[in-house]
Amino acid sequence: MNRSVTVSDFHAYPDAHGRFADYGGIFMPETLMPPLEELTEAYLAMREDPAFIAEFERDLKYYVGRPSPIYHAERLSKKLGGAQILLKREDLNHTGAHKINNTIGQALVARRMGKRRIIAETGAGQHGVATATVCARFGLDCIIYMGAVDIERQKINVYRMKLLGATVVPVVSGSKTLKDALNEAMRDWVTNVADTFYIIGTVAGPHPYPMMVRDFNAVVGREARAQMLEQFGRLPDVLTACVGGGSNAIGLFHAFLNDPDVAMVGAEAAGEGIETGRHAASLAAGRRGVLHGNRTYVICDDNGQITETHSISAGLDYPGVGPEHAFLKDSGRARYVGITDDEALAAFHELARTEGILAALESSHAVAQAIKLARELPKDRLILCNLSGRGDKDVHTIAAREGIAL
C-alpha cells in the first residue's frame, strides 16, 4: 500500500478540499457539511487575524504556561550509552498534556463564532478534561461523550470533568470506547448543529479539523525548533512522538517537515504485539479506509467494519489516525513503528527512576522508541522526544497491571 509521493513543500498541505495527497477530505453526512463549510471559512480568516493569534498566544503563555522547556535527560542518556535524549516537556502544561493547546484554540474559535454549547469526545479523559477546563475558563456549556467502558476505567478523570462543570454522557453503543464516543458526539452535533461547536481532540475528523488541530498544536514544534537552535546550536537528528490520532506527533513534527536532515519516528501502540491482533497500530498494521470523516489508515475487517483495538494507554486506543500521518508515511517523510504495552511500561519505569519524571503511558511509547534509537546511535546525536503528558493519571493502571492494590 505504500505509494510514492514527491513533495517539495510539506507545509502546503492540506489543499482547499482538506486533502493531504490521497488522504483526508470531508466524508460527512450532508447535514454537517454546511456547518463544516462555515467553520472552515471562519477558521481560515482567524488564522490570518493578528488579534486572534495574539489572543491565542496570550492564553498559551499565561494560562497554559508556555513555552514548555526542552530538558536534556542526561542520566538516562548516559545509562544507555548512545545518543542524547532530549524531552519536550508538554507534561508541564496546565492540565498536564499537550491537549490544552488545541482546546484553547478551538474554544476561542467557538466563542468568536458565537457558539456557546461545546461538545467533545474523550477516551482516557485527557481531552475531556482539557475541554472542560477551557469551557470553565470561557464560560461555555460543556458536554463530554465518553464510552461506558472508559468511564469505568477512568473514574478520576470523569470526576475531574464534573468538578470543572462539564456534563459527562456515557456512551453504550458499539464497543463503548473512544470511537463510539466520537460517533455519539457526531450524532449530538447533527442534532444540535445550530448552536453547538464540536471540539475534536485529535488531528482526525473531517476537514478542517486535521488542519486546525495541527495548527494549534504546531506551537510545540515551533518552540522546540527555536529552543534547539538556542540551547544546542543545531536541529535534532531525530524526533520521536507517540501516535494515536496523532495530535502531539504532528504538533512536534510540523515545524521540522521541511528540514530534510531531521528524521521523524511515530510510535504507535502495538499493544500485546501486532501479530496478536490486539493493538492500535493503524499505520503500521492497518489499511487505507474512511473513518470519522476522512480517508486514512484504519483497522477494520474484510467487510469494512471497524474493529476493536487494544492498548494499555487509552489515549492511543483508536482504530484510525490523522490523515496527515498517513500522508507522511506514504511520502516516506516519517516512519511509524509499533511499541508494545510491555516496552512502554519498561520505558515508563526507566524514565521515572533515572530522571524523576512520571510520563503518561501514551508518551511512554515515544520514550521507548527514543530509548531504542539512543542505543543504536552515536553519542553526538540528538533525539528529541515529545513528552506529551504526565503520568499521574496512569498510576492506578500501572499498579493494577503490576498486581499492586492501592
Next chain:
Amino acid sequence: MSHRIDRRFGDLRRAGRKGLIPFITAGDPLPEATVAIMHALVAAGADLIELGVPYSDPVADGPTIQHASERAIARGIGIARILGWVSEFRQVDSTTPIVLMGYLNPIEIFGYSRFADAASAAGVDGVLIVDVPVEEAETVAPLRAAGINEIFLVAPTTTDRRLSAIRAQAQGFIYYVSFAGITGASQLDTAAVRDRVAHIKQGGDMPVAVGFGVRDAATAVEIAASADAVVIGSALVACLAETGDIESAVAAAGAFLAPIRAALDASRS
C-alpha cells in the same frame, strides 16, 4: 442503461401515486429472512426498497438502526452476502428498484470497481452513501460508470449553493432528510418539510423522497402531501426486530406496510 428508478418514479407520476420506500437493515433480524421480507414489502405496496448495509460506526443513525447493524455485523453480514440476496430477489422481481444505503468504508474496502461490477450484476439500481457528500462524489465514479445511480441527501441545513451542486450530480431521486438529527428521532415538522420540499422541487424535476421521522400512516400521509415518496426505516426495523423467525418477520413486514400504502392511496387528491 435503463434505470428502474427513473421508470418507477415515472410510473408513479403518471398514475398520480406517491412512492412508498421501506428501509430494512440487510441481515436483520435474520439473514435468511431478508429476501423474503423484501418480497413481502413489495406485496404490501413498496415501490422501491432501501437495503441498509450494516456498518460499525453509523454516525447518522439512531439506536434502532445502530442495534440492527450491530446484530447483522455479529452474524458476519457484509457486501458479498447482501449482493447475493439482491441477485436472489431479482430472480423473482425484475422491476422493483433496490438502493443500497450505508457508509463508505465497507465499499472502500470491498473495492470500488469490484463493487460496481458486482452490484450492477446483482441488480442494484442505486446507492445512497451517507458519508459521501457531493464534494466527494468522484470517489464513487466507478459506480456511476456501471450504471448505478448515486442518490444524494439534502438536509434542512443545505444552502442554495450546495443544493445547486447536488442537483447537478443527483441521479434517481433526491433524499430529503426531514430534520437535522439522526434516524428514528421524532422531530418531524410537517410544515417546514413542505416548504423545503417545494423549494427543492423548484429547481428541476428530480423526484424528492423524504425520510427520517416518518413512522406510521399518519406521518406518511402528511409528508406525502408535498413529497413524491416517503421513506420509512426505523419504525419498520424496530417492528421486525421483535420477530423471531422468517414467517413472523414476513408477516410483520406486510402488516406494517400495507396500512401505510392504503392510507397513501386513500389520500390521493
